[in-house]
Every structure is written in C-alpha cells, then in structure tokens.
Amino acid sequence: MRDGAQVLSLRGATKRFGGLVAVDGIDFDVHEHEVLGLIGPNGSGKSTTLNLISGALAPTSGTITLRGAPISGQPAREIARRGVARTFQLVRLLPSMTVLENVTAGAVFGHRRRWGHAAEAQALAVLEKVGLAGAAQSRVGQLTYIDTKRVELARALAGDPEVLLLDEWLAGLNPTELEQGIDLIHKLRDEGRTVVLVEHVMDAIRSLCDACVVMSSGRKIAEGTPGEVLSDPEVVRAYLGDDNA
Amino acid sequence: MDIIITGLLLGGTYALIATGLNLQYGVARIMNLANGEMLVVGGFTAFALYTGAGISPVLTLFIVAPIAYALNWAIYRVMLRPLVKRAKSRGMLEQESILTTFGLSFTMVGLMLWIFGGSYFKYSFLARPFVLFGDNYGLNRIVAFLCAVIICGVLYLWLNHSRAGMAIRAVAVSPESARLVGIDVPKLSAHAFAIGGAVTAMGGAVISTFLTLDASTGVIFTMKALIIVIMGGVGDIRGTIIAALILGVGETLVASLINPGLTLAAAYGMFILILLFRPQGLFGRKPT
Amino acid sequence: MTTRDWKNLVLGAVLLGIAALLPLTGDAYAIALGVNIAMYGVLATSWALFSGPTHYISLATAAFFGVGTYVTASGIDVLPYWALPPLAGIIGGILAGIVGLATLRLSGVYFVIFTLGLAEMIRQIVTWRQNATGHKGSYVLTDLTENHIYWQLLGVAALVYLAGWAIGRSRLGFALRIIGDDEQVASHLGINTAVSKVALFIVPGAVAAIVGAMIAPRYIYIEPSTAFTPMLSFQVVIMAMLGGTGRLWGPIVGVIPFTLLWEVISVSFPNQTTLLLGLCFLLIVYLLPNGFVGLFQKIHARALSKEAYQ
Numbered sequence: 001m002r003d004g005a006q007v008l009s010l011r012g013a014t015k016r017f018g019g020l021v022a023v024d025g026i027d028f029d030v031h032e033h034e035v036l037g038l039i040g041p042n043g044s045g046k047s048t049t050l051n052l053i054s055g056a057l058a059p060t061s062g063t064i065t066l067r068g069a070p071i072s073g074q075p076a077r078e079i080a081r082r083g084v085a086r087t088f089q090l091v092r093l094l095p096s097m098t099v100l101e102n103v104t105a106g107a108v109f110g111h112r113r114r115w116g117h118a119a120e121a122q123a124l125a126v127l128e129k130v131g132l133a134g135a136a137q138s139r140v141g142q143l144t145y146i147d148t149k150r151v152e153l154a155r156a157l158a159g160d161p162e163v164l165l166l167d168e169w170l171a172g173l174n175p176t177e178l179e180q181g182i183d184l185i186h187k188l189r190d191e192g193r194t195v196v197l198v199e200h201v202m203d204a205i206r207s208l209c210d211a212c213v214v215m216s217s218g219r220k221i222a223e224g225t226p227g228e229v230l231s232d233p234e235v236v237r238a239y240l241g242d243d244n245a
Numbered sequence: 246m247d248i249i250i251t252g253l254l255l256g257g258t259y260a261l262i263a264t265g266l267n268l269q270y271g272v273a274r275i276m277n278l279a280n281g282e283m284l285v286v287g288g289f290t291a292f293a294l295y296t297g298a299g300i301s302p303v304l305t306l307f308i309v310a311p312i313a314y315a316l317n318w319a320i321y322r323v324m325l326r327p328l329v330k331r332a333k334s335r336g337m338l339e340q341e342s343i344l345t346t347f348g349l350s351f352t353m354v355g356l357m358l359w360i361f362g363g364s365y366f367k368y369s370f371l372a373r374p375f376v377l378f379g380d381n382y383g384l385n386r387i388v389a390f391l392c393a394v395i396i397c398g399v400l401y402l403w404l405n406h407s408r409a410g411m412a413i414r415a416v417a418v419s420p421e422s423a424r425l426v427g428i429d430v431p432k433l434s435a436h437a438f439a440i441g442g443a444v445t446a447m448g449g450a451v452i453s454t455f456l457t458l459d460a461s462t463g464v465i466f467t468m469k470a471l472i473i474v475i476m477g478g479v480g481d482i483r484g485t486i487i488a489a490l491i492l493g494v495g496e497t498l499v500a501s502l503i504n505p506g507l508t509l510a511a512a513y514g515m516f517i518l519i520l521l522f523r524p525q526g527l528f529g530r531k532p533t
Numbered sequence: 534m535t536t537r538d539w540k541n542l543v544l545g546a547v548l549l550g551i552a553a554l555l556p557l558t559g560d561a562y563a564i565a566l567g568v569n570i571a572m573y574g575v576l577a578t579s580w581a582l583f584s585g586p587t588h589y590i591s592l593a594t595a596a597f598f599g600v601g602t603y604v605t606a607s608g609i610d611v612l613p614y615w616a617l618p619p620l621a622g623i624i625g626g627i628l629a630g631i632v633g634l635a636t637l638r639l640s641g642v643y644f645v646i647f648t649l650g651l652a653e654m655i656r657q658i659v660t661w662r663q664n665a666t667g668h669k670g671s672y673v674l675t676d677l678t679e680n681h682i683y684w685q686l687l688g689v690a691a692l693v694y695l696a697g698w699a700i701g702r703s704r705l706g707f708a709l710r711i712i713g714d715d716e717q718v719a720s721h722l723g724i725n726t727a728v729s730k731v732a733l734f735i736v737p738g739a740v741a742a743i744v745g746a747m748i749a750p751r752y753i754y755i756e757p758s759t760a761f762t763p764m765l766s767f768q769v770v771i772m773a774m775l776g777g778t779g780r781l782w783g784p785i786v787g788v789i790p791f792t793l794l795w796e797v798i799s800v801s802f803p804n805q806t807t808l809l810l811g812l813c814f815l816l817i818v819y820l821l822p823n824g825f826v827g828l829f830q831k832i833h834a835r836a837l838s839k840e841a842y843q
Contacts, residue, residue: 056717056721076717076720076721077720077721077724077725077726078723080723085721086721088718092715094711094714094715094718096713096714097710097714105722108704108707109708109722109724111723115704159722276642276645324815327819336641339641339642340588340590340641341818341822343590343642344770344774344814344818345815345818347767347770347814348814349815351808352808352812352815353811355805355806355807355808355809355810355811356808358804358808359805359808464649464650464763465650465653467649468646468649468650471649475643504661504664506657506660506661509650509653509657510654510658513654516646516647520639520643
C-alpha cells in the first residue's frame, strides 16, 4: 500500500509554547498519492502539527522535509512556494474579491506560478472541479458555508501543490453537505493528490485515508491503516478515557 | 548624575501620560492619536486656574480628573462605540480608530487655537531650586514627579487589587472570555477609556508646571506616549513605567549632550531600536 | 490591452490635455488654484496606490515632501534645476524604503505611529543641522513661473496614473490587494508580504519628494517649519478618503472639491482652519467611509438590481 515516494517527512517535530509542549517529537512520513489522516482528541496537537508543516508556526526543534529538502523554520511563503498548500480551520477567504479572484490568487502565487490568461484558465478549471463553475463572478459574501469551503479548497489546489493540508475541512457541514464534501476529497484522492487532513469525522477517515497518525497530548500514539488504528486499545483509551479501555 | 536624575524626574511624568494611553489601547482597543491633545487640555486648565484664580496645579488635579473622565467617556460613547460595533475585526477597528482620533486631534487643536490662540503658555509655579544629592533641581519637577508616582501607584494598586481592576485586566487579555464570565465589556471599555483620558489629562496638568505648552504640541506627546507603550508592551503598566523612565533619561541625555531641539529625534532613535530588535516590547514574550 | 484599456488611456490623455490648457486663460488666481489641485491630486493619488489596497494609513507625506523641497533648496546652487526633482525622487524613495523595512515587517500600528512623527523628527534634525552651520533658511531663486510648475506637476500626474494603471495589472498590485484582505492568507499563498509592501510604499515616498522639489521654487524662501508642515499629510489623507481609494480616479474626485472648499474656508475663517479641517475629516470618516467611489458603486449596484427586477 505505502509504496509511493516519500513526499513529506517529520522527524522529532516539537513545538513548545512557554511551558506547554503542544507537539512532542512527532515522526511520520507522507507518501506520494496518499491521503494521510491526522487524528486524535481535541487539544492533542493536530492543528499545531499542521501549522508547523505549513510554516504558520516554526518548530522549536526537529526537522520537516519536503522531497528531501528541509522546510522547517522557513517562512510560510517559502514553504508555499515549495509546494505545500493549505486550508484553514476557520475558513479564510479574501472578502473584497470575487470567487474567481480568490482562486486566481492561488494560481498566481502558489507552487506553480501562472499569470494572466493562464492563471484565470487554471482558476476556472479548478472551480469546475470543486463544483463552483457557475459562481465564478459571485462575491464571497454571498456564498453558502460549504461553498466558502470549496473556494478555499480551490484556492489551495490552483497552485498545483505537492502536498495539500486540510485543517478540519469537513467540520461544520450538515449531513448532505458532508456527503458532497467526502465525495470531493475522494475525487482528489483518485486524481493522485497527496493530502494530509486533520479530521474528526470518523466515517470520512475510514473511507478516505490510506494511513492514519493518531495523536494524544502532543505525542504520536499509533500509526497504520484506519482499521488498525481505530481498533488499537490505546487509541480507544485516548478518545474515550480509561474506563472504556 | 544630574542628567540621570533630571531624566528620571521627566520620565515619571511621561509614565503618567503613557499609562493613560496604554489603558485606552490595551483595554478599550482604541489607538488614540488624540491622546496628546487631552494632555494639552489638562495643561491649559491648570494654566487657566493658576493664573486666573491662583489655584495650585496640585489641587487642579482633583478638578481635571473628573472633567476629563466625563469628557473621555462621552467621546467613547458618542464617537468610538459605533466604530467598535461596526468593526468586523480588530485590525479594522484599529484602522478606523486611528482615522477617527486623528480627525479628533485636529479638531481639538483647532478648538484650542480658537479659544486660546497660538501662543505659548507658561506660568511659574514652585520655580525654586531644590537640592538633591548635592545638585540643584527645580522644585516643580520634584513635585510633579511625586504626583506622578502617587497617581501611578494608586492606579497600579487599584488594577491589581480591586474587583473592578481585575475585570479591566481581564478585558485587556481577552474581551471574548471576559464577556463569557459576565463582565460588561462595553461598559468597562468606556470606563477604561475614560480613566485613561483622565490620567493623561492629569499628566498634562502636572507637566505644565515645568514645561511650556502650546495648542499644537499635543502630537509630540502622543508620539512619545506611543513609543513608550510599544517599548513597555501593550497592556503592561509596569513595562510602561520602566520604558517611560528610560525614555526620560535618554531624551535628557541627548538634550544636554547634543542639542535640546532633538528630543523627538532621540525618542525616534529608541523606537527604531525597539522595532528592529524587540518589537514585542522590552518585557513582552515573543508572540507565538 | 483590451479596447476598454485603450479607451481609458485616450480619455485620460484628453482630460490631461484639456487641463494643460489652463495657463492659456492667463488668470493668475485660476492658475494658482490649478497648481494646488495638481499638487494635491498627485500626492493623494500616489498615497492611495499604497494605502488604498493595504489599508496601512501613511501619515508621512509631509516628511517626503519636505525632504524634496530641501533637495531643491540645497541643490539649486550646485546642480541644474532639471536634475533636482529626479534626485529628490531617488532620495525620497530610499527614505521610504528604509521606513518600510523598519516598520512594514510588523503590524500596521507600528507603521502608523512611525509615519505620524516622521516629518517632525526630520524637521528637528534639519533645524539642528542648520543651526550648527549657522543659517536658518535658504532661498530658491529660479525663473520658473506658476505655469511651469503647473505643467511639471501635470507631467508627474500622467506618470503616476500610468504607474498606478500598470501596478493595478501587475502581480505586485494583486499581491497588495491580497495582503490588504488577509495578510496570513497572503503569506500562505507564497507572497513575500514584507517585500511587496516596502516595494509599493517607495512609490508615494518618491512621488511626494518629487512634488516637494517642484513646489520649492514657489515658496522662494524655505525653512523647516514651512517645508515639514504636518497639515499636508492630513490634507492628503482627507482628500484621498473623500474621493475613495478603491479606484485610480478616486482621489482626484476628492481633491478638486476639497481644494475649492479649502480655498473658501481659509479666506472666510482664517482662524478656524484647523478646527474645520478636523470636523470635515470626521464627517467623511462617519458619513462617507468609502468616499465618492464607494457611493458611486452603491448607486451603480442599486441601479443594476433594479434593472434585474424589471
């Protein structure tokens, strides 16, 4: 299963905030064309780990490499150029711009940079892929919640990233939207994208992820296929507390 | 030695002004560019009462404080509260409050120019020498320093040891969480803004005993207060006091060793150093 | 370039051409007013190039302008006049670059505070140097008339509009709009936010210095307090806000009525100019936060939606 080349690897990645160790010596690899789920209870350091990869935060120690080249400690813009694109836990769109402009921003400044007609064509193609082809000229303020998430995803995809980071991209969707959302990520997976997703929705994890890393209190407590890790007694204990183990 | 003491005496009054601004920015989240004008209002009041009715500037403090409190409370409620309400983010509020208070500062300068004219205001109060460690200092500067110490001290104790003070500090740290524990954030913000204005105006009354003011000097004090607040750290009263003393000494050094016309340039020099090396303030932790 | 671009270009050129005919009227008062409008127009338009998209409010126009007048004042005896405005532009640009590097890496507040006192600080240093060398002010004696100054300013205006037009279509302009919307998103998209901001801030810095250098012959006698007047920074912000910063044509739409209004105010209420200026500014911030451009867009949008109903 895990036969693709290593795209992203973390070795001993650690982040301290004052006395608090939010991420404590995390190691894992992400292979090409793989969807890796980063899961764990609230406050276990998943989002912080994602922030370390994208450069929103600099790791206190440890190294993160993208195709063998170290990216840890680099500014976010450099990491984005090298090919890491992300969405945010709370959707962040560019409020003064149209949907098309939001996505064009990703095509112009992302990993693979385009300009002019090429950038716009790329943006339209990605919008079509996420199912928003008709909304290109809308203002972002007029969109429904799932559509704002789609725009953000399209913006991240527009630069053809090596790795896509999705921070709870499915959170807050209603059941119908959730189904659409899972289908969309399935489509990305079938295209052979490399994706790291932080997620709480268990159905999504089971159906989408090739591999899972489980975190608890900043440490990695399990790694494997979704089936393996979700039946691991330590993982169950981390989620449900000692009584249920 | 005498330069350092003169600097510390000056820094004490600066601490008072900057503490006022820090309350307004740190708690009420208003970057108040009209802060210096409030200072000049305090100074002019002291001048008018001393020359007109012979009231000592020290007593004037008790008159200036409640008036400035009411005035600033009204400014907050009428002009700034609508901005807080319509702002979608902290950045947007910052930008709008900068524009509004910048306009307010010109309006206040205009009013004072109209009422008092453009001349300098100076009066002689306790202009006697006072011997300290074998050197002569103006007695007015010493009295001003003591006033500043007392006001800052009372404020510090009140913020750290009273229920209302604790609520104000809670709003400074996080208005969102403060609201959740039942603190009336809009009311306290108005309160903090008003107290900040009152403290600054008292600073103006104090400073007018030994410095010459005119209607348009406010902006210089705004600058200095802003630099002190950035240096000491937003929301940190202790940091503000120490930064004010450093600025007072630094300025006095430049004024007496190079040229008295370069005080703002000296303040700027320190500001640049802070921006380059410790933008989070002298005692602030690195933002994470 | 599309046909619409060509149309706008031709329209702009025609308007500037008409404006250039003003001195032919021979009306000294109209020409003096024209110089004011051209000066504020150039300053406000270049101000909005940076402060419009980024929302970083620069209060430093007077500082760069003053530096420009001093380039002319101190260089007029050494260099030919035509070399001075470009030189002022270079010096102003470098100064803006330094200010930008020191403050634009950090949050917007630092930038505002820094620009607020910049003019005053440079004024103090210039005064100090002058006192040290023993002369208080300097004379700028040239045979340039108001007409020459006016035409020069129109030339700069043409350059500023072209630059603004080019920036609006460039990656840099797009990057600045993204930064103005959400700086964190910008850096996660791969934009070097600090470099972009500094690069664009150099434009208004250089332009204000050039304008200062061109206006200097009008003052004849130059001293620090006339060259570095904080009122100038304030007027430029007001006019640009009144017109609106969302469009290239916005600031000039604010400059023309405000300069005329200002003329009336300074004649009728010479002692209340500062007060009235402050009140006008507050009115604009509260009633017209997006200026005439915003008002125009609102009316336009309303008309469009009405059409849709019919």
